[in-house]
Amino acid sequence: MDLHYSLEQLLxxxxxxxSLSFKKAAERLHLTPTALSHRIKKLENQLNLKLFERKTRKIELTAEGEFLFKHVQTGFEHIQKALLQLNQNQxxxxxxxxxxPYASEWLIPYLPExxxxxPDVMxxxxxxxxxxxxxxxxxDLAIRYGQGGYQELDVELLAEDQYVAVSHPSIESENIDWNRVPLIHFSWGDEYCPKRINWQKWYSQQNMQIHVGQRQVFYNEENHAIRAVLAGQGIxxxxxxxxxxxxxxxxxxxxxxHYVEALNYYLLSSLKQDEVIVGTKKWCREKLEGTYKVI
Structure with missing residues (x-):
């Protein structure tokens, strides 16, 4: 007997x-008594056994029916417990x-919080x-760097940003020779940002230009540029x-x-929000406000 084709019959x-009643069992299964009777008959044919004694006013289990009922009932109880446990642990x-940059500097270090x-969310x-x-x-939640105007979403301004010239603390600002200081670039601003935030723009806004032969290094990730400055390799x-x-x-x-006006960080989610989305957005705002607004 192939069990795969018999689960409906076993249930x-x-x-x-x-219940020892075809009528009551049919109601529980939302079947007609005739349809239920066909399932039982099919199971008996598959087993080549008689499971019920059908009498005028009642039905009784045969000895084989009693034996099968004990094991079927236990089996479905185990399945139900397993399904319940999976649901509770899901x-x-x-x-x-x-x-x-936002992932590495604002999410990953504080994700345990x-x-x-x-605790029930992965x-x-x-x-x-x-x-x-x-x-x-x-x-579930997007934190994006842009100009706004997102359609059919719940949109909240997270932070307004600026791009600033930054160095290792060992470098004295007043002694910087802007014609000779090593410049560290990263290409994200050119590739994605319509405002084209880069050193060329920063110099141009101050009627300056990058000197020929000035030492420069280019990265394709802002994270790499941050690490280079932390290592004292330039500005x-x-x-x-x-x-x-x-x-x-x-x-x-x-x-x-002097700084360059940049884009803004936005929190984006669907219009239908649950408590985890709302709470995560609140947590993001609090983490950022605790540091960014005091510098």
């Missing part, structure tokens, strides 16, 4: 055996998509500069949001009053 058998997957707030961080489709259902034009912690701790310092 029907259990319900009839429990963790929700909550995906946050954000830019690589967020996990402690929601968090996933997706880092990318690319636009994402929030209607796809793949992401970089960096997002004030991305480096807020380093500025507060004195590991980096701003070496010029």
């Amino acid at each position: 029907a058998f259990q319900y009839v055996a429990e 963790q929700r997957l909550f995906t946050i998509t954000t830019t690589p 967020l996990q402690a707030l929601y 968090f996933r961080v997706h880092a990318s500069y690319d636009p994402v489709n929030m209607q796809s259902g793949q992401y 970089a034009l960096l997002s004030k949001v991305a480096i807020a912690h380093y500025l507060q701790m004195g590991m980096l310092k701003v070496v010029s009053k």
Whole structure:
């Protein structure tokens, strides 16, 4: 007998055996008594056994029926307990998509705090500069760097940003020779940002220009540029949001009053929000306000 084709019949058998009534069992299964009777008959044919004694006013289990009922009932009880346990232990997957700098500087170091707030939630961080489709259902929360204007989403301004010239604290600002100081670039601003935030723009706004032969190095990730400045390799034009912690701790310092206006960070979610989305957004705002607004 192939059990795969008999689960419906076995469940029907259990319900009839429990109530000893085709009518009551049919009601529980939302079947007609005739349809239920066909299932029982099919099971008996598969087993080549008689499971019920059908009498005028009642039905009784045969000896084979009693034996099968004991094992079927135990089997379905085990299955039900397993399903209940799986449901109770099931963790929700909550995906946050954000830019690589925000992920590395604001999410990853503090993610245990967020996990402690929601121990039944499994968090996933997706880092990318690319636009994402929030209607796809793949992401619960997006933290994006842009100009706003997002459609059919719940949109909250998280922070306004500026790009500032930053160095290792050992460099004395007043002694910087802007014709000779090593410049650290990263290409994200040119590739994705319509405002084209880069050293060329910073110099041009002050009627200056990068000197021929001035030492320069180029990275394709802002995180790499941050690491280079921390290592004392030169000066970089960096997002004030991305480096807020380093500025507060004195590991980096701003070496010029001139800054370049940048884009803004936004919290994006679907219009229908649950308590985890609302709470995670609140946590993101509090983490940022605790550091960024005091530097």
